[in-house]
Amino acid sequence: MSLFIRLIVNAFAIWIVTLIPALQVEVVPFAPGDDLQLVLTLLLIALIFGLVNAVVGTVLKLLAFPLYILTLGLISFIINGFLLWLTGWVTSGWDWGLRIGDFWLAVLAAIVIALINWVAGILFRPRRDRDRGRR
Structure with a gap:
């Protein structure tokens, strides 16, 4: 998916979560x-959210690599929830932005956002990738 489509899908997923x-x-x-x-x-x-995920998320995922192995990847839900909560914290300094009630609710919201992104990734996959799988 292109960057612009990912941005739109993330915005849509955040709207669905709200x-x-x-x-x-x-x-x-x-x-x-x-x-x-x-x-x-x-x-x-x-x-x-994309910038926080790219910068902070990359560092966290590298540092938490042993936990990924230990928990078979389940720690990713906690990390994604933290990144969503961090996005809410970053935007809370302005009159606009994302407001999240609780950290664990942010984890659940991040799971919903990940599911929506997964479905959108399947739907918006480039056509040539779909054709290669059928041959």
């Missing part, structure tokens, strides 16, 4: 809070 009231994840859009501001806010949050 629709689940039990997860206590909220997006506070730019003022005045219309639909366009909500979309722009979601895109910016997805960009920040």
Whole structure:
């Protein structure tokens, strides 16, 4: 997937997570809070989440490599939840951004986001990759 499509899919996944009231994840859009501001806010949050994942996530995944082996990869749920929580913390300094109620709810939200990204990766896979598998 291209970078722009990944950004849109992450923004969509974050928006889906905000629709689940039990997860206590909220997006506070730019003022005045219309639909366009909500979309722009979601895109910016997805960009920040991607940057946090690329920079901090890479370091955490390298440091936690023994835990990945020990837990058979289950630690990735905790790390992804932490990265989502960290994105909420980074954007909490402004009047807009991501608000997450609890760390463990961030872990559940990160699992939902990962599932949506997985499905989107299957749907938006380039056509030539699909054709190679059939031959």
